[in-house]
Amino acid sequence: MFLGPYQLPNNLALAPMAGVTDLPFRLLCRRMGAGIAAGEMLTCDVRLWHTEKSRRRMDHSGEAEPRVVQIAGGDPQMMVEAAQRNVEAGAQIIDLNMGCPAKKVCNKAAGSALMRDEVLVRQILEAVVKSVTVPVTLKMRTGWDATQKNAVSIARMAQDIGIQALAVHGRTRACMYQGNAEYETIRAVKESVAIPVFANGDIDSPHKAKFVLEQTGADGLMIGRSAQGRPWIFREIESYLRDGIVLPEPSITEVRDIMLAHLRDLHAFYGEDAGVRVARKHIDWYAKGRATAHALRHALMQATDARSQLDQARAYFDALADAEGKLLNDAA
Structure with a gap:
């Protein structure tokens, strides 16, 4: 699959998510099998950079x-300046946000x-492309609401x-x-x-990924919330789409090791105080649905x-691994 001159390793994209797809998370998802990953939405107002x-x-x-x-805004010339400044700084693809449903974005006539x-x-598309x-x-989304698709x-x-290329989230802004x-x-x-189209929305398993590709005829898939606490979803989907093989869920110890490496990257990227705060939500996602989360x-x-x-995150997952091992031994 190509985007401009770039050949992607597969057709799986990490969706840009404000407060989530920072550099450590993008690097992790790429290692886990995402073919491409966009940064967090950046305002087109360069005065705020x-x-x-x-x-x-x-x-x-x-x-x-x-x-x-990815840049967001509603003024063509500001979008142009933002795009040009990012290209000068090394951006190789500029993604335009017309999908964000957040009130603070939509109230500024931006996003969806x-x-x-x-x-x-x-006006915005023509100005930026040129x-x-x-x-x-x-x-983008499917439209503003059910009456405006x-x-x-x-x-x-x-x-x-x-x-x-286009990425389409299968909901209106009203949804x-x-x-x-x-x-x-x-x-x-x-x-x-x-042009290539990425389908986005509710893709939370390899089987659902195949279903969405069949239902939409899309060229690729864009995965967002389902990668939170489960960055290995990309390798699972890639394996199933490419080879028809359903990979086993990662062991507790592998999840622990992925998470701890991620936390260390967050601490290094943000500094200790901010890194600890940002890491909390990721640990929460890694622990979601597990015993005594x-x-x-x-x-x-x-x-x-x-x-x-x-230390606390490691101890928690070590305890889960011990409990899992005991259950396996008892079953044997």
Whole structure:
């Protein structure tokens, strides 16, 4: 699969998620089998880029090609400046956000709110595509609400303007993340254009991945929330789609080792204080659905330094591994 001049190792993409897809998580998901991973959404207002948060979002140190930066905004010229500045800083693909449903984004006529104004969409797409030499891609939803599903018309417009790939989340903005993703609109988008289309929404297992590809005819899959605490979902899906092999769930000890390495990367990337805070949600995701996860959650909220956080997380998963081993021995 190609995006512009870049051949991807597979057709699986990590969805950009604010507060989640920082550099440590992108690197982890790439190691776990994601073919491409976009950074967190970056505002097009370059005046706001001087914060520590923005500088971290623009950090792509050690990241494999192609490096993808997603920008959001509703002003064509500001989007142009943001795109050009990121390309100068090393971005190799610019992704335009017209899918974010958050109120603070939509209230600024950005994200999925743009889908209500196709004239402005055209202005933004034309301006950005003309302003940079790297591929420009677009992430969007099926529409604003059930009465305004215009993903097909925007997809055709995008292709005509020069957008080189689309990612479509199978919900309207009104749906937020509620209910089941609907795939018929993604199929209609795919049937209307020749550029690559990534299907996004509710892809949480290898079998669901195959189902979504069959239902939509999409070229690739974009996975977001299902990778939180389960970055190995990419290798599981890749194995099943490529070879028809369902990989076993990782052992408790492997999950522990993946998580601890991730936590160390977070502590190094953010610094100890901020890293400990950011790591809490990831540990919560790794522990989700496991025995006594509530006890771990309580203990982790008390950890204020990296060493104690690592020690508590390690002890919790070691206890799970011991319990798992005892069950296997008893069964034998």
